[in-house]
Amino acid sequence: MGPSIDVSIALISIAPFLAALLAPWIKKFTGPLAGWVLAIIPASIFVLLLGFIGPVSENTILRAGLSWIPAYGISFSFFVDGLSLTFGLLISGIGTFIVIYSGAYLAGHPHQGRFFSYILMFMGSMLGLVLADNLFTLFIFWELTSITSFLLIGFDHSRQAARRAAFQALVVTGGGGLVLLAGLIALNVVTGQNSLSGLLTTAGLVQQHSFYQPIMLMVIVGAFAKSAQVPLHFWLPNAMEAPTPVSAYLHSATMVKAGVYLLARMNPILGGTDQWFWILTLFGGTTLLVGGALAVRQTDLKQMLAYTTLGSLGLLVMLIGFGTKEAILGAVLYLCAHSLFKGAMFMIAGTIDHGTGTRDITALGGLREAMPVTFVAAILSAVSMAGFPIALGFLAKEEIYLAMTQGVWPDLLFLAVLIVGNALMMTVGLLIAFKPFLGPEKPTPHEPHEGSPALLAGPVVLSVLGLIAGLFTGWLNTNLLDPVGGAIYNNVIDAHLYLAFDITNPAVWASIATWVLGGLLVWRVDAVRSALRRAGNAIGWTFDIGFDWVISSLIRTADAITRTLHNGRLEIYLLIVFVTLALVLYLPMIVTGTLPQIPDIPVLTYYEWGAILIAVVGLLAVLFARTRLVAIVALGIQGFAVALIFLLFGAPDLAFTQFMVETLSVIILALVMTRLHLDSKDHREIEEAVRDGVVSVAVASGFAIVLVAVLAVDLDLSLTEFFQATSAPIAHGRNIVNVILVDYRAIDTLGEISVVMAAGLAILAIIRVRARNRFAPPAPPVPAKRRRKASA
Amino acid sequence: MEIALVGLVAVFFAVAVYLLLSKSIIRMLLGIVVIGNAVNLVLFTAGRLTAEVPPIIPAGEYVPLAGSANPLPQALILTAIVIGFALFAFLLVLGYRAYQELDADNTDTMRLAEPEDAPRPPLSY
Numbered sequence: 001m002g003p004s005i006d007v008s009i010a011l012i013s014i015a016p017f018l019a020a021l022l023a024p025w026i027k028k029f030t031g032p033l034a035g036w037v038l039a040i041i042p043a044s045i046f047v048l049l050l051g052f053i054g055p056v057s058e059n060t061i062l063r064a065g066l067s068w069i070p071a072y073g074i075s076f077s078f079f080v081d082g083l084s085l086t087f088g089l090l091i092s093g094i095g096t097f098i099v100i101y102s103g104a105y106l107a108g109h110p111h112q113g114r115f116f117s118y119i120l121m122f123m124g125s126m127l128g129l130v131l132a133d134n135l136f137t138l139f140i141f142w143e144l145t146s147i148t149s150f151l152l153i154g155f156d157h158s159r160q161a162a163r164r165a166a167f168q169a170l171v172v173t174g175g176g177g178l179v180l181l182a183g184l185i186a187l188n189v190v191t192g193q194n195s196l197s198g199l200l201t202t203a204g205l206v207q208q209h210s211f212y213q214p215i216m217l218m219v220i221v222g223a224f225a226k227s228a229q230v231p232l233h234f235w236l237p238n239a240m241e242a243p244t245p246v247s248a249y250l251h252s253a254t255m256v257k258a259g260v261y262l263l264a265r266m267n268p269i270l271g272g273t274d275q276w277f278w279i280l281t282l283f284g285g286t287t288l289l290v291g292g293a294l295a296v297r298q299t300d301l302k303q304m305l306a307y308t309t310l311g312s313l314g315l316l317v318m319l320i321g322f323g324t325k326e327a328i329l330g331a332v333l334y335l336c337a338h339s340l341f342k343g344a345m346f347m348i349a350g351t352i353d354h355g356t357g358t359r360d361i362t363a364l365g366g367l368r369e370a371m372p373v374t375f376v377a378a379i380l381s382a383v384s385m386a387g388f389p390i391a392l393g394f395l396a397k398e399e400i401y402l403a404m405t406q407g408v409w410p411d412l413l414f415l416a417v418l419i420v421g422n423a424l425m426m427t428v429g430l431l432i433a434f435k436p437f438l439g440p441e442k443p444t445p446h447e448p449h450e451g452s453p454a455l456l457a458g459p460v461v462l463s464v465l466g467l468i469a470g471l472f473t474g475w476l477n478t479n480l481l482d483p484v485g486g487a488i489y490n491n492v493i494d495a496h497l498y499l500a501f502d503i504t505n506p507a508v509w510a511s512i513a514t515w516v517l518g519g520l521l522v523w524r525v526d527a528v529r530s531a532l533r534r535a536g537n538a539i540g541w542t543f544d545i546g547f548d549w550v551i552s553s554l555i556r557t558a559d560a561i562t563r564t565l566h567n568g569r570l571e572i573y574l575l576i577v578f579v580t581l582a583l584v585l586y587l588p589m590i591v592t593g594t595l596p597q598i599p600d601i602p603v604l605t606y607y608e609w610g611a612i613l614i615a616v617v618g619l620l621a622v623l624f625a626r627t628r629l630v631a632i633v634a635l636g637i638q639g640f641a642v643a644l645i646f647l648l649f650g651a652p653d654l655a656f657t658q659f660m661v662e663t664l665s666v667i668i669l670a671l672v673m674t675r676l677h678l679d680s681k682d683h684r685e686i687e688e689a690v691r692d693g694v695v696s697v698a699v700a701s702g703f704a705i706v707l708v709a710v711l712a713v714d715l716d717l718s719l720t721e722f723f724q725a726t727s728a729p730i731a732h733g734r735n736i737v738n739v740i741l742v743d744y745r746a747i748d749t750l751g752e753i754s755v756v757m758a759a760g761l762a763i764l765a766i767i768r769v770r771a772r773n774r775f776a777p778p779a780p781p782v783p784a785k786r787r788r789k790a791s792a
Numbered sequence: 793m794e795i796a797l798v799g800l801v802a803v804f805f806a807v808a809v810y811l812l813l814s815k816s817i818i819r820m821l822l823g824i825v826v827i828g829n830a831v832n833l834v835l836f837t838a839g840r841l842t843a844e845v846p847p848i849i850p851a852g853e854y855v856p857l858a859g860s861a862n863p864l865p866q867a868l869i870l871t872a873i874v875i876g877f878a879l880f881a882f883l884l885v886l887g888y889r890a891y892q893e894l895d896a897d898n899t900d901t902m903r904l905a906e907p908e909d910a911p912r913p914p915l916s917y
Contacts (some may be wrong), residue, residue, distance in 0.1 A: 164917035552915045559913050568906035570899040571815055578809055599795045612800050619807040622822055635822055638804075642829045645797070649841045650861030654832075654869055661877045665825060668881060672888050673818065684814070696809035703834065704802035710838050711794050720864050724847070728854045736847040736856065736863035741870060752871050759878035763885045 009064040009078045012045050012088070013131055013141070016124030023120055024113030035103015035454055038116055042095040042123060049088045056085050057479050059486070061197065063133065073194040079133040082483025087130035087261055090336065094253045094343045095123045097458030101347055102245040104454035105354060115155060119249065122148035126254045130261055133195045135184045142180065142226075142258065146173040149255050153242040165241040168547060172235045176225020180262075183218030186211055187269075196265060203268040203490050216270045219262065220279060227259025227313045230287045234543040237294075237306040244350030247302055248458075252309055252342035260316045260335065267320055267328075268490030280321020285417045287314025292424025296521065297532040301349035301359040301432060305342065308385075308425045312338045315421060318414070319400065320488070326403035329495055332484045333396035333476075340466035341384040341393060344459045345432060348378045351455045352436055357445030361431060366441030370448035373456050378433040380463035385429030386518060387422065387511060392469045395497060397422060397514070401507035419514050426518035431525060473497045578695050585702030589709065596708045608648055615641030628673050636666040653737050797837040804830035817887045817897045824883060828876035832869045839865030 019041045027034040052062060065077030080088070102119060106112045125144035132138035147170070154166030190209050193199045199206075206212055223229075228236035236256060240247050250256070263280065270276060291310030298304045312334070319331035351374050352367070353359045368375050384393035404415040450456075469476065481495035502508060521528055536542075565576065589595050604612075618638030625631035639662030647655035684692065723736055723744065733739035741749050808830050811823030839862040847863035849856045891897050894904065 160917055167917055555913050555915055566906075568903050568908065568910075570902075571813055574813055578813070599798075602793050602795045604793060604796055608796070612796060615800055616803055619803055619826065622826065623807050623810065628818075631818075631822060635825060638826065639829065642833065645800075645833070646836070648844065649836070650844055650846045651836070651866045651869075652846050654836075654866055654873070657870055657873050661873055665877065665880060668884060669821075672884055675888070692810055692813040695813065696806045699809045700802040700805035703805050703830075704798050707798050707801060707834060707837060708795070711798070711840075715840055715862075717862070720862050723863055724856055724860075728849045734849040734851070736849065737866045737870065740863060740867035745867065748871065752875055755875055756878040759882045762882055766885050766889050769889075 008048060009062060009080060009131065010066065010076070012048065012092075013078070013124050013128030015041060015045065016120045016127065020117040020120035020124070023116035027113035027116055032103070032107060034112070034116065035100045038103075038120070039096045039099040041120065042092045042099060045127070046089060046092040046096060049085060049092060052080055052085055053479050056080060056082055056483050059483070063197070065133065073188070074136045075134050075194075076137055077133040077195060078128075078131040078137070079195075079197050080131060081487045082480075082485075083261070083264060083487035084130045086332070086336070086480060086484050087257070088127055090257075090339045091123060091126050091130065091254050094339060094458075094462065095119075095249065097343070097347070097461060098245050098249040100454050101248070101350070101458045102243075104452045105245050105350055106243060111155070115152075115243070118148060118151045118155065119246070122152060122250065122255075126258070129258055133197050135188055135194055135196065135199075138196070139177070139181050139184055142222075142262075143174065143177045145226075145255055145258060146170055146177055149173070149239075149246075149250050152246045152250060153239045155243055155246065156241070159241070161238075162241040165235070165238040169235045169239050171547075171551075172232055173226050176222045176232065179218050179225070180222025183215050183222060186215045186218065190215065199269045200490065204272075206269055207273055212270070212273075213275065216273075216276060216279075219266055219270060223259035223262045223266075224283065224317075225259070226262070227256050227317065228287075228310055229259075229283050229314060229317055230290050230310075231543055233287060233290070233310050234547060236310060237303055238544065240300075240302045240306045244302065244346060244353065247306070248343050248346030248350065251306060252346050253339040256309065256313055257335070257339070260313060260320070263317060263320045264331070264488045267323065267488050271320075271323055277321050277323065281318050281414065284314045284316070284318030284321060285414065285421075287311065288318060288421035289417060289424075290314075292421045292428075293532055295428045296424055296525065297529055297536065299361050299529075301352065301361055301436075302346070304361070304428050304432065305345055305349060308428045309342060311421055311425050312342070315400075315418070318417075319403070322403060322414070323489075324403055324406065325485070325489060325493060326399060326406065328485050328488050329481050329493070329497070330396055330400035330403050332481055332488070333392065333399055333497075336469070336480070337384055337392040337396045337466060340462045340469075341381040341429075344377060344381040344462040344466070345385065345429070347455070347458045347462075348374055348381065349432065351451040351459065354455065355446065355451060356448045361435050363442060363444065364436035365439040366437070367448050368437040369441075371437070371450045373450060373460065375437045377456070377459035377463045378437065380467050381459070382429040382433030384463070384466040386426035387514065390467065390470045392466050394511070395470050395473070397511055398507050399497070401510035402505075405506040405510065415510060419510060419517065422514045423517035423521060426514060427521040427525065430518065430522050575692075575695060578699050582695065582698040582702050585699070585706055589705065594709065596705060596712055599708060611641055611644040611648055614638075614644065629670075632666055632669050632673065635669070636662055639665065651737075653735070793841050794837050797833060797841065801830055801833050801837065804833060815899045817890065817899065820899075821880070821884055821887060825876075825880055828872070828880070832872055832876075835865045835869050835872070 019038065023034075023038060026037055030037045055062060062080040063078065065075050068074050068076045099116070099119065102112075102115060106115055109115065122145065125141050125148050128141035129138060129145060132141055150166045150170040153169050154162050156162045157166075187199065187206065188194050190211050191199060191202055191206060193202060206215065209215075225232045236251055239251055242250070288311045291307050291312070291314055295304050295307030295311065298307060316331050316335060316338075319327045319334070349359060352364065352371070355371055355374070356364065356367070358364065384391035387393040387397035400418060401415065404411045404418060477495045477497050481497060482493050485493040485495060566573075615638050618634050618636075618641055621634030622631055622638060625634055639658065643655045643658035643662065646652075646658055723740055727733055727736045727739045731739045731743045733743065804826060808823045808827035811819050811826060814820055814823070842859055842861045845857060845860040847856055847861050847866065887897070890902065894902050896902050
């Protein structure tokens, strides 16, 4: 990658983040113009990217990169080819209008500045994602889009539905992102390449590797979660809880296209196999039909559009899976057409909502007088969405049908799926374009009024572009289709797209079939809608309900585990600790078969036996003491016995300390105990006593066995010898134990003294705190004034 | 010789754990004292035993007598005894205050921090 770092490429994905930092202040100073001012950022990115069209169409690949974690081959690198450029142009171009639109749509909202920040951050993440070269740069931007969309969907966080939708989107897309990360790491390990451009040079190798299948599946799961393919589709319609500009941007043109982008990008690397073909076409086709059918079922404008987005994503995934040249070209055209008409449609739906106060299509009618510009924009978008001639949508649909009428019988099945799916989406498009505007006027919450220029700029420009782009087929061929198709197809493509209506072409008949079917559906839409609703009610279960079930079961399981382990009973906690301790002591020796032999009874002198016997008697007396006094005395006995043992085995210092400490302990204990009125009985049921007895014997024998095993090993005496040899000559002390404590380990001893001091202070504090008397709360203080009066 | 102390250590641990598993605060305190002694004895035994020769260098010599006790575990245990006493004293006062405040010495009835009817986690979003 050399020194020729083109800063402008890296800046493309960073500039929106910088703008996001400043957005709230810009909003504060520019007020209602903030949308127009902030739109300068995406607009200039768009213009900058336009400048790349020339070099890219000549198959130049532009790159830029910064070293980041070179040890792991992770760099912050970008590259621009036809595919990333097209996405970049869509993101920045539509983003420009979205920012302008948001300025008007959310005018007066108290958190509008924050909203601009979020949407600019999202834009930066999305641009970074499509421009990324390094796999880990890609992943980071991938997850950033999940996080920023979480913020955007949950923007209206005072409503539970918005919080739920945001959480759901984050769980599904973020979870998919983690699966993708695993896939990318595996891809990196298998190929040794850490960048997309590097992977493209080794295209065709991964398919032969034994890890191909898991890698492919992981990448597909990540892409499907992001691009809302059935069965991971449920989050997308819920995400309509977001403000309309967000829906228009994230859930039509950008965020959900990330999965499509990934699949298109991976097509040369992972595609071309039967598995790839069948997985993508089957899931894509299912999503297309499900999305189309569910869209017709809805009456909320945004929900209708959201489900057609599902259908369109399914269509794109299916085409990428299909993988022929025509299918790829169709996918590229449809991608652009869809981004334009769907972005426009969502903004139109938002403008209607803004102008009338409702989004329910059955409650709308006769708006053509009040909202003429919106009406025209809606018609133009619907023309492209329905795929009527000269619109970009028409070209796309023709190319798609052409792809399906080339070969053998499975193609015909796909063709049928496509015709039905497209007809369903066309129905929705026509309904939205005509139903609210024609017919008698209906009363709406607000007096209907046309949107402001900021609200109309996006819909008008995007819908006009979608319509007239079809007229410039020559420019599209060289500047869009060849580079993008080439990038997906990984081969030179020479597209010969032209606008024609040739009735000898079977693709034209497929289009006509779509229009007829769509027309029929529009005609009988109420019957179709109620039939679909009945079918939905008959099933009664949705993935959305399933999601709630999974999440609440997770919480319930966590609660149950917490209540079992953390049940508020101290003896249970200790029981768990001691059982674990016994297992830790025993298991390693049992597993490795190194349990020590049981040793013989040793030979000791009578006074040594005596000391041990006193200790045992003291301990048993502590255990079975019936009165407090006996327990205290017994505790003293076992302590003094330990001191005696220390004395007998050459540790006089320990013995003296132990004597002192035990004496003090007994005195303090006796002082405290006489002040308490304690039960002398041990509250243990017989089975509890047995359980505790078994556990304590297990722990005790565990320690004993470990100690026996330790004693069987030779003792490392090097430290001891060091202290013995240096104590007198260097430290000038004869009592080696004392020398160790106050000389070699003086800091340690200082710490010990600090602990004792801290304990002493804490004890003092605890005793000094006066007990609150719960039964007689202190009288409220009498105000100073009144007291003075009273005394006077 | 060490083996005898191993047996004693086992008895110490058994008694200490049994006391600690009690619900009565005062018995748990006794258990703390006993388990402290048990651990000290483990250290002492693991450092090997020698009969009656303390690790003290006689006057005029530069090294201790042959066969004198290992000073290292003794230094460690000395620290442990003192710290153990500080802990015991602190816990004793804590138990005393808890008894004064809560009028209970049974851990099952001391549920101020973790009440029996703690609320369930919310299932909504």
